[in-house]
Amino acid sequence: MPHLFDTFKTRAEAVSAEVHRFGLRGEALDFIVDLLRAEGVADARGSRAVWVPGSLLDGVDRCRLREQIPGLTFHVTQEAAEASKVGITQMEWAIANTGTLVTDAAPVERRLASALPVIHVAVLATDAIEPDMPAVLTRIHPDRSGYISMITGPSRTADIERVLTIGVHGPSRLVIVFIDELGRN
Amino acid sequence: MATAFKESIHTAVNNANLTGALGRFSEAYRVGRAKAYEGIDFEEVRGRIAEVKGYAAGHLDELAGIFTKNAEARGATVFRTSDPHAVNQYILNLARENGVKSVVKSKSMASEEIHLNQRLEEAGLTVNETDLGEWIVQLAGERPSHMVMPAIHLTKEQVADIFSKEVNERLAADIPALVKLARNELRTKFLNAEMGISGANIAVAETGSIVIVTNEGNARLVTTLPKTHVAIVGVEKLVAHFTDILPILTALPRSATAQLLTSYVSIITGPSPNPDGSLKNLHIVLMDNHRTQMADDPMFKEALQCIRCASCLNVCPVFRLVGGHVFGKTYTGGIGTILTAWFDELTKSEEIQGLCIQCGNCVDVCPGKVPIPDMILELRRRLAKQQGPSLKEKAAFGIVNNRRLFHAMLRAASTVQKPFAKDGFIRHLPMFLSDLCEFRSLPAVAEVPFRDRFLKIRQPASKEKVAFYAGCLIDFAYPETGEAVVKVLNKAGFQVVFPEEQTCCGAPARFSGAYEVAAGNATANIDALLKEDAAYVVSACPTCTVALKHDFTKTFVSLGMAEHVPRAAALAAKVIDFSTLAKKLVDEGRLTLAEGNHLAKITYHDSCHLKKTLKADRAPRELLGKAGYEVTEMFESDMCCGMGGSYSLKLPEISAPILRRKLTNIKSTGAAIVAMDCPGCAMQIRGGLDKDGAPIEVRHTAELIADRILPGPTR
Numbered sequence: 023m024p025h026l027f028d029t030f031k032t033r034a035e036a037v038s039a040e041v042h043r044f045g046l047r048g049e050a051l052d053f054i055v056d057l058l059r060a061e062g063v064a065d066a067r068g069s070r071a072v073w074v075p076g077s078l079l080d081g082v083d084r085c086r087l088r089e090q091i092p093g094l095t096f097h098v099t100q101e102a103a104e105a106s107k108v109g110i111t112q113m114e115w116a117i118a119n120t121g122t123l124v125t126d127a128a129p130v131e132r133r134l135a136s137a138l139p140v141i142h143v144a145v146l147a148t149d150a151i152e153p154d155m156p157a158v159l160t161r162i163h164p165d166r167s168g169y170i171s172m173i174t175g176p177s178r179t180a181d182i183e184r185v186l187t188i189g190v191h192g193p194s195r196l197v198i199v200f201i202d203e204l205g206r207n
Numbered sequence: 208m209a210t211a212f213k214e215s216i217h218t219a220v221n222n223a224n225l226t227g228a229l230g231r232f233s234e235a236y237r238v239g240r241a242k243a244y245e246g247i248d249f250e251e252v253r254g255r256i257a258e259v260k261g262y263a264a265g266h267l268d269e270l271a272g273i274f275t276k277n278a279e280a281r282g283a284t285v286f287r288t289s290d291p292h293a294v295n296q297y298i299l300n301l302a303r304e305n306g307v308k309s310v311v312k313s314k315s316m317a318s319e320e321i322h323l324n325q326r327l328e329e330a331g332l333t334v335n336e337t338d339l340g341e342w343i344v345q346l347a348g349e350r351p352s353h354m355v356m357p358a359i360h361l362t363k364e365q366v367a368d369i370f371s372k373e374v375n376e377r378l379a380a381d382i383p384a385l386v387k388l389a390r391n392e393l394r395t396k397f398l399n400a401e402m403g404i405s406g407a408n409i410a411v412a413e414t415g416s417i418v419i420v421t422n423e424g425n426a427r428l429v430t431t432l433p434k435t436h437v438a439i440v441g442v443e444k445l446v447a448h449f450t451d452i453l454p455i456l457t458a459l460p461r462s463a464t465a466q467l468l469t470s471y472v473s474i475i476t477g478p479s480p481n482p483d484g485s486l487k488n489l490h491i492v493l494m495d496n497h498r499t500q501m502a503d504d505p506m507f508k509e510a511l512q513c514i515r516c517a518s519c520l521n522v523c524p525v526f527r528l529v530g531g532h533v534f535g536k537t538y539t540g541g542i543g544t545i546l547t548a549w550f551d552e553l554t555k556s557e558e559i560q561g562l563c564i565q566c567g568n569c570v571d572v573c574p575g576k577v578p579i580p581d582m583i584l585e586l587r588r589r590l591a592k593q594q595g596p597s598l599k600e601k602a603a604f605g606i607v608n609n610r611r612l613f614h615a616m617l618r619a620a621s622t623v624q625k626p627f628a629k630d631g632f633i634r635h636l637p638m639f640l641s642d643l644c645e646f647r648s649l650p651a652v653a654e655v656p657f658r659d660r661f662l663k664i665r666q667p668a669s670k671e672k673v674a675f676y677a678g679c680l681i682d683f684a685y686p687e688t689g690e691a692v693v694k695v696l697n698k699a700g701f702q703v704v705f706p707e708e709q710t711c712c713g714a715p716a717r718f719s720g721a722y723e724v725a726a727g728n729a730t731a732n733i734d735a736l737l738k739e740d741a742a743y744v745v746s747a748c749p750t751c752t753v754a755l756k757h758d759f760t761k762t763f764v765s766l767g768m769a770e771h772v773p774r775a776a777a778l779a780a781k782v783i784d785f786s787t788l789a790k791k792l793v794d795e796g797r798l799t800l801a802e803g804n805h806l807a808k809i810t811y812h813d814s815c816h817l818k819k820t821l822k823a824d825r826a827p828r829e830l831l832g833k834a835g836y837e838v839t840e841m842f843e844s845d846m847c848c849g850m851g852g853s854y855s856l857k858l859p860e861i862s863a864p865i866l867r868r869k870l871t872n873i874k875s876t877g878a879a880i881v882a883m884d885c886p887g888c889a890m891q892i893r894g895g896l897d898k899d900g901a902p903i904e905v906r907h908t909a910e911l912i913a914d915r916i917l918p919g920p921t922r
Contacts, residue, residue, distance in 0.1 A: 033467065037466075037467075037470075099482065100398075100432070100482035100483075104394075104398065117468075119467070120467045120468040121467070121468075122468055127473075127479075128479045128480070129480070130431065130479065130480045130481065130482055130484075133427060133431045134431070134482060137424060137427045137428055137431065138428075155453060155456065155457075156450075156453055159449070159450065159453070163414075163449070164411070164414040164415075164416040164449060164474055164476040165414060165476075167474075167476070168281070168475070168476050168477050168478070168479045169430075169473065169474070169475055169476075169479040170473070170474035171427070171471070171472075171473055172468070172471065172472035172473075172474075173470065173471060174466075174467070174468045174469065174470050174471075174472075175470050176470065177422070177423055177424040177470055177471075178422050178423070178470055179339045179340075179386060179422060179423050180356070180464070181338070181339040181340035181343065181356060181357070181358055181359075182339070182340075182343070182358065182361075182363050182366050182382050182385060182386065183228065183362060183363050183382065184228065184231075184232055184235075184356065184359065185363075185382050187382055187383055187386045189386070189387075189390070190339055190386055190389065190390055190422075190423035190424060190425070191337065191390060191393065191394075191397075191423045191424040191425040191427075191428055192423065192424025192427065192428075192470070192471070193424075
């Protein structure tokens, strides 16, 4: 579905999200590891990273990842997320025509990792993109999810002199990683 | 009007920060909003919103019941009350029971409506607003000046001062640094708070869900970190079905901030886990506070269709000058006036309802299809009924209702004004009248009114008749416009009749809330105009046209005079504005404009009633273009000129700056002529240009095309 991806990318980038796409899980993993390194993630308060495990990590040696990136944890608590620079979560759906990510955020780890750190890395399958909100709302429903989160670009405000400023209470960077191979979970 | 209110207006219009910020915003908003709606059928979307919210407004009790049942089935506790004090008490009790010392809030207008913060603080709790604008305003000890942008009236320097005091450190007026400081300061408060209070943009009965829309991400933290979450929801936020959220989520971000979607939309159904693994203590307060009473009033029920996007503020020519503080309450602007009258009390809207100039800009953009100007008139009517009109108004309307006396006085004025009139203008008046011509000259009353000139016009005989409704301004100030109308219609083969008994259209009375006077005017005019067997009743004044075509009926309905409605409808069916009729006659081949000419470059001003109510913005442009004029569009051609009938006399301090903007936009086109279809706008703009000295002619479309018509086919 190249068309949906292109629309999504255009719309998400228009609201300052960063959009990447990889064919293979391994490529995406490498990208994320590089990003964590480039951001100087380390075992120090404010420099850590939290990763809420999703299907991307299935079969991946997490111990090795933690050795590669000191300061990375898969055990997401409020304290760990608050001490982190980067939070990584997996999302279930995306909306092409608004550049929006959608997830069942009832598990609190997903909210903590996507709300508290300065950088949020969102991972999802390329074929999880639906054309619009009505289509996504046939997939996800309050009857099954107690806390549905839709995220469109990083946190923003224009409350001082109407000047758009990115990054208020939520992340100032939203890095979206699409993986073709991931398939729907 | 009370001095304090006049003073607050004076302060606001002279606050360069405020008018500058709001003015720039309103200009950018229009462009941004249009872009955000690209590819969306706005009429379809707002039709669906009006439908789902209209349904909800008609079933508030039932939906509140369903919502309660479903939300409680999911584990939330729902508290329903009509009493605002009970809401405060409930939350206070909750705080006590749960050992709450510190509260973080994301935006909730409903909580501001009931002064919740004050109550909690009095009880010793620490309350922090976390929406950046709300926090700034809270620290400054002020009130939000805009529903969506609470601190738009403050500069970055002022914000730096406010923050500097809070952190005891001298901060620079650097916006990104100030935002970062707010993040850090508030993050600690988020992490330490035991209770989070939010509002909700939508409450879904079918699923027991609340939907919260934000950009900053504060609502996600407010609803995630503290162990207790209280959502305060006005019952008008209810919708029946989950899919009802779709049109609202389509319109709200586009109309509020010109976004396709806000950064965050959270749909919360029942308690979710807290960071420590326990389940959220979730309470949803369904607050009525007069909303059900509003729903039961047929004239105001549609106000519950409001989705609080504030687009009515953003397009309002008055709001962008005065901002929200002059409204003195939680809700501001057009919709705020209506909500204040209900949530507070009718008399609290007494002064602010007068701010509405009835231009109708808000009607065009409202995603809930709320007829705001009509509702404000209805407030005016009820206030007038409750308190009676002022002595001055009583005297004035007494005269208007007596046609002979009214017309005799206008004739007398043409003699009395002589010492002050020159070249058709009155530029100065002595003593207490001097305010009236401070920012624009007034037209001199014509020596010979149209009704007398009409008798001298020699018309070709025809069986086909058009009745001409002149209206006061054409009759007594601009008779030449009336003569042009007659000339054009004669060339199309009509004989024009002028029913002598026609009188004031009643708009001034209606706009002042004096509906009984307006009804008297309506009856007199219906009798006079239906007496003639005319194919059309034409008027060259859009305000009069709207009165004849729409308002007579509305006035009768408001007053319960249903028996008069059929005759009002019979008249309405014949009523047409000049340009629409002329265009129709051109299309029918009954009028031929001399084409192929290259006449002057002109610009066209859209009069509010013509464009917004009669939807006739194309007809005059096409006529003028066909006649050979080069029509150059001015910026904001359809923005009010500030006239608004007696508005410009009651609130000259607002009318004048609105006019100044209009004159600037006219002059920027470089056109030698500004055309329009409304003698009221002509009076305002002509008077402004006279004071300004710019050599630009103001002409009615009828006058401009009257000389460009080829002799018609003989009929």
